[in-house]
Amino acid sequence: MSAGPARMASTTAAAPVIGGSLHVAPPASDKEKEKEKEREKAAAASYWGVAPTRVFKEDGTQWQWLCFRPWDTYAADVSIDLTRHHEPATFGDKAARLAVKAMRWPADAFFQRRYGCRAMMLETVAAVPGMVAGAVLHLRSLRRFEHSGGWIRALLEEAENERMHLMTFMEVASPRWYERALVVAVQAVFLHAYLAAYLASPATAHRVVGYLEEEAVHSYTEFLRDIDAGCIENVPAPAIAVDYWRLPPGATLRDVVEVVRADEAHHRDVNHYASDIYHQRHALREVAAPIGYH
Template sequence: MSDFEIKHKQASKLSEHTAYKITQILKFLLNIFYGKKYAKRAVILETIAAVPGMVAGMFNHLKALRRMKDDEGWIRELLDEAENERMHLMIFLDIAKPSWVERTLVLIGQGAFIFVYGLIYLLSSKIAHRVVGYFEEEACKSYTEYLNKIDDGEVDNVAAPQIAIEYYQLPSDAKLRDVILKIRNDEANHRDRNHSFADAYETNNLPQHLY
């Protein structure tokens, strides 16, 4: 994981400032509920993160059908992103073991975000992808803090859940830190890809079905 780095795309356009402000609002709301409770915070984080890829994949799928043009791989990549984030959620549900009250809050938050993100995507796909790019930047920061807490002994480096061992093909004696490293790397990839998707709208370097 030596190639990982914290990145931030400096907002310079109105659309980027709008996307960054939306991300900061989401971050503020997340901090209100869970603050430094990293495992439970990750449950909420991944619940939200699993939505954009599925919503964007659905809209692009319908647009490709409507225009009868090839999607050039965007749909599959977006759906793979959604599946990857769903697996992150499954892993942290095993780690955090939220109560039924917390699970209810997760469902409410997920439902609200599906509506909000779907509306954003309809109004501006560029802003929607930029939101995800900024959101994943915050995820990378959050997981880096999580790793630091493990390294400092403030969070127990417990055994990795079996679901994480199987998904990432980790050794049987893998620890929580090994899992967080893998997840952070996933988030960094989603960060870079969604920023590149947003950039593609600005440069008109889009698949045929999006024109």
């Protein structure tokens, strides 16, 4: 059985070639070797006793993240339209919009302008729909022996992207004990509520996420305004964010918030589009039914 994709195998060379010449890393000191052994031991213990494959960057340094790999990184498209809004048309759209507005009010009252903590709470919720919807479509694909049209992968990648937002903001703000407790409670409620909504009406469920992402874009815009106004210190970007979004050296918190906002705008468009597809399929069935097409 193959050990993995070719691109994975190509990153494990012990001596990377840089600039056409063989680059050999300087010998590590005993202290560095001991630290490396401790890291490997901890990583192996955390993943069923299997040590992770070593991956190296182009400059020959070892990749330090296990939650994502170099081929998962990308440069966000910050030129995306941030003002796009879907005007509610159907009863389901209006219900979705009302539900999101109802969820926004307590978040505003609780977090106020503590945008670092607000971002962490937002991402613990935003990472749920993609995983739920992807799992539902995955099981449906198995039951019906049919392809998903790429939607399973798209939704799971959305969930993973939202989780990486959370991993990033954990480096910026530390949640208090009661905020962690709130996350557990909110996630438990939202998980079951969204699963029920998705089984009842995927169109409405995707519309809810679309409106949630619209609110996320607004929140991150306010975050940027506070950074620009000096209300929030524009600290250096966390190392995990620099590698994940391929940010330039010297990137700051403002750069991180900007690329996260672009991600949210992309998720907004994807989920509104998914909801539109379900509406169109339902309309086609209604047209086809009287003339005998199924």
